[in-house]
Each structure stands twice: as structure tokens, then as C-alpha cells.
Amino acid sequence: MRATLSLIHREFSAYFFSPIAYVVIAVFLAVTGYLFALSVLQLTAPGPKGISYPMQLIVNDVAFWLVFLFIPPLLTMRLFAEERSSGTLEMLMTAPLRDWQIVFSKFVACYAFFVLMWLPTLLYLPVLLDWQWGTWRCGIDPWTVGATYLGLALAGAMFLSLGMFVSSLVKSQIVAALVALFLSLLFIVAGIWRPEMDASGTAYQVLFYVTVPLHFERNFSHGVVDTRQLILYSSVAFLCLFLTIRSLESRRWR
Amino acid sequence: MIHVSRLTKFYGDYPAVQDVSFDVPAGQIVGFLGPNGAGKSTTMRILAGYLTATSGQATIDGLDVLWDSVEVRRRIGYMPESCPLYQEMRVHEYLRFRAGIKGLHGGKRRQRIDFVLKRCWLEDVRRQLIGTLSKGYRQRVGLADALLASPPVLILDEPTAGLDPAQIRATRALIHELGREHTILLSTHILSEVEKTPCDRVIIIHEGRVAASGTLADLQEKASANACLIADFDGSIDEEALGGLPGLTDAASAKIDGGVRLRLHAGDLGSLTPRLCGLAAAQGWKIRQIRPERPTLEDLFVQITGRETA
Numbered sequence: 001m002r003a004t005l006s007l008i009h010r011e012f013s014a015y016f017f018s019p020i021a022y023v024v025i026a027v028f029l030a031v032t033g034y035l036f037a038l039s040v041l042q043l044t045a046p047g048p049k050g051i052s053y054p055m056q057l058i059v060n061d062v063a064f065w066l067v068f069l070f071i072p073p074l075l076t077m078r079l080f081a082e083e084r085s086s087g088t089l090e091m092l093m094t095a096p097l098r099d100w101q102i103v104f105s106k107f108v109a110c111y112a113f114f115v116l117m118w119l120p121t122l123l124y125l126p127v128l129l130d131w132q133w134g135t136w137r138c139g140i141d142p143w144t145v146g147a148t149y150l151g152l153a154l155a156g157a158m159f160l161s162l163g164m165f166v167s168s169l170v171k172s173q174i175v176a177a178l179v180a181l182f183l184s185l186l187f188i189v190a191g192i193w194r195p196e197m198d199a200s201g202t203a204y205q206v207l208f209y210v211t212v213p214l215h216f217e218r219n220f221s222h223g224v225v226d227t228r229q230l231i232l233y234s235s236v237a238f239l240c241l242f243l244t245i246r247s248l249e250s251r252r253w254r
Numbered sequence: 255m256i257h258v259s260r261l262t263k264f265y266g267d268y269p270a271v272q273d274v275s276f277d278v279p280a281g282q283i284v285g286f287l288g289p290n291g292a293g294k295s296t297t298m299r300i301l302a303g304y305l306t307a308t309s310g311q312a313t314i315d316g317l318d319v320l321w322d323s324v325e326v327r328r329r330i331g332y333m334p335e336s337c338p339l340y341q342e343m344r345v346h347e348y349l350r351f352r353a354g355i356k357g358l359h360g361g362k363r364r365q366r367i368d369f370v371l372k373r374c375w376l377e378d379v380r381r382q383l384i385g386t387l388s389k390g391y392r393q394r395v396g397l398a399d400a401l402l403a404s405p406p407v408l409i410l411d412e413p414t415a416g417l418d419p420a421q422i423r424a425t426r427a428l429i430h431e432l433g434r435e436h437t438i439l440l441s442t443h444i445l446s447e448v449e450k451t452p453c454d455r456v457i458i459i460h461e462g463r464v465a466a467s468g469t470l471a472d473l474q475e476k477a478s479a480n481a482c483l484i485a486d487f488d489g490s491i492d493e494e495a496l497g498g499l500p501g502l503t504d505a506a507s508a509k510i511d512g513g514v515r516l517r518l519h520a521g522d523l524g525s526l527t528p529r530l531c532g533l534a535a536a537q538g539w540k541i542r543q544i545r546p547e548r549p550t551l552e553d554l555f556v557q558i559t560g561r562e563t564a
Contacts, residue, residue, distance in 0.1 A: 006354025087338030
């Protein structure tokens with residue numbers, strides 16, 4: 001257990017050795033900050049122009065999903081690809097650690113960075129939820145926000161584990177990032193491209209089932225927690241973690 | 255301590271290691287010698303648990319490297335060939351991290367880190383970034399890492415590659431010292447290395463197979479089995495007369511500048527020299543020099559590795 005903690009600690013601090021971490025956080029906060037400002041305006045706008053749910057505008061925006069598309073591959077690309085190209089994977093794999101401990105530690109470190117990135121957005125919540133300091137209550141139903149954060153947490157886990165799996169397959173960080181980007185795009189593209197389709201058709205149903213931005217637009221931001229989506233995110237995440245362990249293990253056999 | 259039997263490793267169709275068997279008893283320093291690409295690193299990687307063998311078995315301290323991989327890895331300190339390290343970490347940070355994943359914590363961890371820093375002469379650079387260290391220092395960081403958990407077995411892949419002569423000497427001395435407490439398997443492709451490192455035994459590996467093994471003295475003896483006497487004479491000599499030398503098994507002559515060189519093989523070289531001198535005096539040959547030629551370990555090495563490629 002303590003060995004795992006040591007590894008998590010090293011992987012987490014490794015993010016801050018490179019400028020990517022700072023750039024990612026800066027871009028992410030700039031985009032969400034801008035969307036937050038817009039949301040405040042919209043929530044207070046009179047008449048039919050406004051929005052009714054606090055997080056609705058943020059998770060519906062194309063800019064948000066573009067950022068969300070690029071950030072996980074940037075966070076995961078180095079996890080294994082860097083170790084392979086520099087040869088340090090050999091040091092790691094000859095240490096007395098099991099393969100799953102390595103994969104688990106790297107995932108936890110990467111996820112911790114993802115959470116860290118989201119932490120400052122909690123500052124927006126008192127404003128978005130119309131927090132009453134006198135009565136300690138929200139002026140707006142907080143559970144729509146809770147559902148959105150739950151969705152983001154699981155969707156993040158899915159994209160990060162996907163990226164980590166790709167990183168364990170290749171030697172070059174750039175290739176890892178691009179392939180992960182492409183695979184993530186499959187889950188996001190329909191949210192950006194917004195095809196005109198018959199919403200009752202089978203094709204749309206399938207598209208809706210895998211398109212993460214649509215889940216947020218229709219369900220999470222409205223406070224609807226649909227188990228189908230939770231299961232999709234967590235099963236893809238677990239599958240990718242499992243495949244990463246296998247991919248690492250298969251290195252030994254080659 | 256290390257027991258390897260019939261180990262084979264294929265990379266695709268290419269056999270990197272074939273049918274390699276050897277034993278390293280506890281407390282010995284064993285040198286693993288062979289040209290580049292002979293399969294030294296592959297064998298060591300299998301022992302360290304980085305690769306799995308295609309067939310065959312290897313055990314360390316009685317534990318199978320495949321089935322008890324993690325337990326085996328706890329018992330060995332492995333230093334890979336090019337000694338890859340995290341460039342962006344400081345030396346003491348790196349050692350703290352490595353000690354952590356090897357299961358050392360608290361006071362024990364501090365104590366071991368201080369110990370290996372001292373042991374590998376790294377105290378001056380403990381706060382330096384690994385990326386800024388010279389090759390020699392990096393090698394020492396790798397060695398320090400291998401020593402951290404004070405494992406009974408050390409597997410060092412080319413510990414002196416890329417070092418300058420002074421560093422090589424220092425590393426050799428360190429290995430000699432470590433040999434008192436650890437069982438060491440070290441590899442090198444430089445022969446003089448093995449002759450100077452205090453190896454108890456040498457295993458010469460070539461094209462994935464064990465070509466020769468034994469103590470240095472054994473191998474030296476084996477090499478000198480075809481020692482001969484070289485005698486140079488001025489002018490020409492009557493080779494027929496050599497037939498009169500008792501014990502002579504083989505003679506070959508070659509022309510050299512203004513004279514003749516004889517290459518004489520005999521069961522007893524020691525007594526051949528005075529007899530040859532006597533013969534030369536009787537025949538009136540002008541001796542330039544007579545000297546014994548004993549093939550060195552290097553000749554044996556070339557002979558072994560050259561023969562099979564031919």
C-alpha cells in the first residue's frame with residue numbers, strides 16, 4: 001500500500017515538472033471562467049432568453065467540449081509513452097510492484113490532477129446557486145449542479161482511462177495524444193457537429209447513447225441522473241484500466 | 255543463489271538466448287562476458303523479471319522468476335544497461351521514491367538513502383537534478399538504487415560502460431567491496447574488465463549460448479593449452495634439423511624480415527627452450543629471440559566468438 005502511495009506521489013508531482021500542467025489548468029480556467037461569466041448574465045436575463053439551470057450553459061458550450069476533448073489526452077499521453085521512450089519503464093517494471101499497482105497508481109495520480117483542475121470551479125457555485133449567507137441555503141436547486149459534477153467525474157474517468165490505455169500501447173507521446181484524441185472524439189463529435197436527425201430514429205438513439213455532450217445537455221445539467229450513462233462511463237473506464245494492465249503485462253512476453 | 259536452466263528467449267523468430275544454463279552460488283561475483291548482442295542483457299532482464307523466457311527456468315534464492323516475480327524482485331537489485339532515470343528529479347528525491355516503491359519507509363528509508371549516497375560517492379550531488387549529472391554519476395545513481403533495499407543479489411548490466419578510466423577503477427573497487435555482502439552477476443563486453451574485476455567465475459556467452467564458463471584461472475589454462483614457443487633466427491636455417499628435438503609436436507616456419515620465424519608446439523615448453531638453444535649452437539644458427547607465446551583470455555574469447563560466426 002505504501003509502495004503504491006510512493007508511486008502515486010511521484011506520478012502526481014511529475015505533472016508539475018512540465019509546463020503542460022500549468023498550461024492545461026490556465027486554459028481550462030479561462031474557458032470555464034468565461035462560461036461562468038456568461039452563465040451569470042443569462043441566469044439573470046429576463047424573459048425567454050435566459051437559462052433555467054445553473055450549469056446548463058457551461059456544459060452545452062462547444063468551447064467547453066473542445067477543451068474537454070483536448071485536456072484528457074494531454075494529461076495521459078506521458079503516463080506510459082514517456083517511460084517507454086526514455087527506458088524508465090524497465091526500472092519501474094523490475095521494482096517489486098505488481099502491474100495493477102503501477103496502472104492503478106498512474107491512474108489515481110492522473111485523476112487527482114483532473115480533480116485539482118476542477119477544484120477552482122467550486123468557487124463559482126455560491127454565485128451560480130444563489131447562496132444565501134444568512135440562511136445557509138441555496139436560492140436555486142443545488143442537485144442539478146451535483147448531478148453535473150457527478151457526470152463530469154465519471155466522464156473524466158472514462159476519457160482519462162482511455163488515454164492511459166493508448167499511452168501504454170505506443171512509444172511516442174505525440175502519437176499517444178493524437179490517438180487518444182481521435183478515440184475521445186468518437187464520444188464527443190456529435191455534440192459539436194450536431195447532425196440534423198430524426199430524434200426518434202434508431203441512428204439517433206445510438207448516437208445519443210455514446211455522445212457525452214448530449215448526456216450533459218439533456219440529462220446531467222437538468223439534474224437527471226440516468227444510470228445508462230453512468231454505466232457507460234464506468235464500464236469504459238474499467239475496461240480501459242483492465243486493458244492497460246494487460247498491455248503492460250504483454251510487454252514482458254514480447 | 256541464482257540458478258538458470260535451459261533458458262531460451264525468442265524475439266519473434268530470432269533466438270536471443272538459447273538453452274542457457276548456469277549457477278551462481280551465494281557470495282560469488284560472476285562475470286557475464288560476451289560480444290554485443292550475445293544475449294547478456296536479455297538473460298539479465300529475464301532474471302530481473304522484466305521479460306519472461308520462452309522456455310526454461312530460472313530461480314533466485316529458490317524462487318521462480320516467473321511465478322514469484324514480485325518476491326524475486328524484492329531480493330534483487332537490478333541496474334539496467336543504459337541506466338534510465340527520471341531526468342527531472344533530484345538525486346535524493348529519486349532515491350526516496352525508489353526506496354518507497356521498494357517498501358522502505360520512515361527512519362529505515364532515511365538511513366538506507368544516506369548509506370547508499372555515501373557508498374556510491376553521491377553526497378556532493380544529492381540535491382542536483384539527475385538530468386544535469388554526468389554519465390558516471392548517473393551510473394552511480396543506478397547502482398545506489400540497486401543497493402537501496404540491501405538485496406542479497408545484485409544484477410548489474412554493464413556497470414562500467416561509458417565511464418572514464420578513473421571512474422571504472424572506482425566502480426570496480428566498489429563492486430569488489432560489495433562482493434563481500436552480495437551475490438553479484440555483472441555483464442560486460444570488455445574482456446579486460448573481467449580480468450580486472452575480482453570475478454570468482456566467468457561465463458562467456460556467444461550468440462545466445464554459453465560458450466565457456468569457469469574460474470578465470472580455468473579459462474586461462476584452457477586458453478594456454480595451445481601455447482607455443484616463438485623463435486626468430488637471422489638468415490636461413492635447415493628445418494630438417496628440428497626433427498632432432500625431443501618432445502616437439504608441431505613446427506611451422508614463416509619468413510620474416512631477413513630471417514625465419516619458427517612456431518614450435520611441444521608437450522613441455524619449459525624444456526624445449528634449452529634444447530633449442532643447444533641445437534642452434536650446434537647448427538650455427540643466429541638466434542634473434544626466443545619467447546613463449548601464451549594465448550590470453552582475449553585470444554580465447556576471440557577464438558570462441560570468432561569460430562562460431564565463421
